[in-house]
Amino acid sequence: MQATVDIPLKKIDDYRWEIPRNFDPGMRVPGRIFCDEKLLETVRKDQALLQVANVAHLPGIVNYSLAMPDIHWGYGFPIGGVAATDPDQGGVISPGGIGFDINCGVRLLRTNLTFSEVQPKLKTLVATLFNQIPCGVGQSGDIRISNSERPKVVTQGAGFVVKKGYGVEEDLAHTEAGGCLEGADPEAVSERAYQRGRDQLGTLGSGNHFLEVQVIDQIFDSKAAERFGFREGEVTLMIHSGSRGFGYQICDDFLSEMRHTLTKYHIKVPDVQLACAPLGSPEGKRYLSAMRAAANYAWANRQCLMHLARKVFEHVFNRSWQDLGMYLIYDVAHNIAKFEKHRVSGKEKLLCVHRKGATRAFPPGHSELPQVYRDLGQPVVIPGDMGRNSYLLLGTQRAFDETFGTTCHGAGRLMSRTQAVRESRGRSIEQELEKQGIIVMGRGRKGIAEEQPAAYKDVNDVVRVVDGAGIAKRVVRMRPIGVIKG
Amino acid sequence: MSRGYETFEHTADIGIRAWGSEFSEVFEEAAKALFNVMVDLNTVSVREHLTLELTAESGEELFLKWLKELLFIFDTKHLLLSEFKIRDLGPQTLQAQVGGEPLDNAKHELGREVKAITLHQFKLIQEQSRYFTEVILDI
16 A cells, blocks of 8 residues: 655644645645544545645635545545535536446434334344345345336336336335436436346345344434434434446447547546546536436436335235335435535525535525424434444534535455455454344355454444534434345 | 566556567466456366467557457357467467366366457567566456
């Protein structure tokens, strides 16, 4: 690994740190990192902070180049990075600011089931989920899209698969952006992307993607928890997946193309992986149209996965999913770019907000929130590792004012994959987790070793920072009891 | 060793390193390294062959296109490849024959899904009489 550059950090308060603009004359705005002393130690181990400074070079960037406490080293942009660009100030769109897995995201479902009702059937439940939900490398799904349906999936997103019978209208209201971004253009997507996505709708994928059966183990805000129908000891279901090969290919296509737009538009960035194009340029517009197509594919994918999971619960508990109370609480995207209105120097502006490994966290009263949650704030779903916890939080006004309405997205990796495999040699992670009451099923032993709890930062630390900084507030915490990994 | 490959660490992802005394060898070794990240190559028999012809503007572009093409074949045909022969390699063209077999869950234990070939800290260099590459794969 490359030697780390020593980045000067100015402490603002216990949770806020700044990289001053004078660190590099090319920086157009300062960097701002939401972190505490403890997490900062690991953040400093790789080059994520340098990447925060690099992002500050992007044309049209406003306020700050932001980083969340789960920040780590990515491609061009750090994972956990946020940047908003202003189209009126020559603002750009950068595919690296979204990432390969476009609209990777998480959804959380509630159930009426308690831990004691699920526990006797847990092994059957996990095994059935594992058998019924395609997961792992190279596994096809049964949900096929015909060539004539392709444009509909990518322009209608989750709504299209709901029309096909995978879920209900109400699910859409509980999905960020209603499960569909407007402005997706099927023609902006390459044939290769369609081919890679052909049999991957309703498939989980591998890496850090998962499906988890969880139990609510701590309540922080009892009033809000009650509104979501959450009680301690009740079972929840969480799904983490994205746009699969379809989105990876779109990102790849445009990263290659935008290496050339840097010269064409005379854009100077310190890292070629910050390749970008002006928001109004033909290249920028085409990427936005294709990125939205991938975002819609991802929402359709998570909707299909949820449908498959509901079917499994119906089969195992012999009750309808409605009777089991398996309602979608919310679905959030954590790799996406969207146009949103935010204040810059006291004026409201329409900005392009890049969130790469960061979650939207809009405040109470925001018009984009579904009516049922409008007085509460946006539900924010934060997954952790397979041995510790996950959270439901709510968006805040402070996040809206300071971070373009954004908060963290997860635990963030601590160990490399190779190191994680090395450290698990001679051990069985599955057996260790089973002793803690967690049933894990995955396609490969290596995959589980790489995703073991110790490979991640403690999500409790990350969430404590965002709660402490006021850029989201904790509602409930869950612990896993059943995990499906690719 | 005059040719070979290995993997190296990167925070969230994984890197492959390959080398050879001929430029074509580094193509072949990098291809093995790529599939080795997904599966134990010893478990992949060669039962099917494909012929590939690629063109690109430079040797570097050709190399990246080669790896991306192999990943695309796996993702769309679910074909695991373990044998790579570069038949012809020009400054802008490549002709190769690759071999492997369809993914079989009973036979192959798949570890990682490679999302993409990245340019992050990408290296493809010639030092004395040796070619050398480092590529980080997005997992």
